[in-house]
Amino acid sequence: xxxxxxxxxxxxxxxxxxxxxxxxxxxxxxxNGAVVRELGGKFDPAQVEIKVDGKAIxxxxxxxxxLLNKPKGYVSTARDxxxxxxxxxxxxxxxERIYPIGRLDMNTEGLLLLTNDGELMNGLLHPRYEVQKTxxxxxxxxxxxxxxxxxxxxxxxxxxxxxxxxxxxLDEMPGRARVEITIHEGRNRQVRRMFKAVGHEVLAxxxxxxxxxxxxxxxxxxxxxxxxxxxxxxxxxxxxxxDEQA
Ligand code: URA
Numbered sequence: 554x555x556x557x558x559x560x561x562x563x564x565x566x567x568x569x570x571x572x573x574x575x576x577x578x579x580x581x582x583x584x585n586g587a588v589v590r591e592l593g594g595k596f597d598p599a600q601v602e603i604k605v606d607g608k609a610i611x612x613x614x615x616x617x618x619x620l621l622n623k624p625k626g627y628v629s630t631a632r633d634x635x636x637x638x639x640x641x642x643x644x645x646x647x648x649e650r651i652y653p654i655g656r657l658d659m660n661t662e663g664l665l666l667l668t669n670d671g672e673l674m675n676g677l678l679h680p681r682y683e684v685q686k687t688x689x690x691x692x693x694x695x696x697x698x699x700x701x702x703x704x705x706x707x708x709x710x711x712x713x714x715x716x717x718x719x720x721x722x723l724d725e726m727p728g729r730a731r732v733e734i735t736i737h738e739g740r741n742r743q744v745r746r747m748f749k750a751v752g753h754e755v756l757a758x759x760x761x762x763x764x765x766x767x768x769x770x771x772x773x774x775x776x777x778x779x780x781x782x783x784x785x786x787x788x789x790x791x792x793x794x795x796d797e798q799a
Contacts, residue, residue, distance in 0.1 A: 663760030676791025683737035687762035
């Protein structure tokens with residue numbers, strides 16, 4: 554992926570962004586053997602050789618971004634001490650050292666993003682940006698109007714009252730209902746605990762959307778790389794434009 558020359562140099566750990574700019578202006582930086590003195594040129598560090606003071610820099614690993622449709626039965630960590638299957642087992646072709654952005658419980662399925670872009674990950678998980686996550690929960694009874702209102706307005710959990718949520722009953726029959734709930738907090742097992750607080754056990758849980766992305770076109774257990782437009786959109790939701798943050 555292309556990035557500004559000064560950014561590539563600073564990400565390689567050689568200098569701050571500003572010092573890297575000075576190195577370029579001083580004519581100390583070469584790209585494919587030619588000195589580059591202008592700021593702002595963009596290059597793909599995987600495609601070109603960049604030298605500073607005649608020495609090739611080791612490019613930081615290119616960023617990678619994937620959207621996975623996690624099935625039940627996989628843990629959302631990069632490695633599991635108990636030897637259980639992890640979400641990374643589902644992305645055998647991903648060469649980068651990627652991590653999930655947040656977690657889904659072992660028994661929750663659905664949309665999980667994975668990346669090696671720590672800045673984006675931190676932004677998307679930061680409570681300040683209130684990134685929206687939508688889940689569909691299956692429960693064994695219909696929800697009363699009071700229960701819906703409680704979920705919408707906030708329920709008391711051990712770690713505090715939940716923030717306002719959107720709640721929509723998708724379908725209900727005697728003895729079962731499917732409820733869509735959109736929250737922006739990311740507490741541990743939050744959706745299951747919210748339903749429990751209003752007296753319902755969640756029998757099955759799926760995340761259907763995260764930060765405006767959906768599972769469309771991605772079957773259970775499959776994944777796809779994000780597009781450039783999607784990555785840009787995520788940066789905006791995470792509080793900054795890509796150029797400022799990346
Ligand atoms: N809420 C839950 O209860 N579980 C998840 O995996 C995600 C949100």
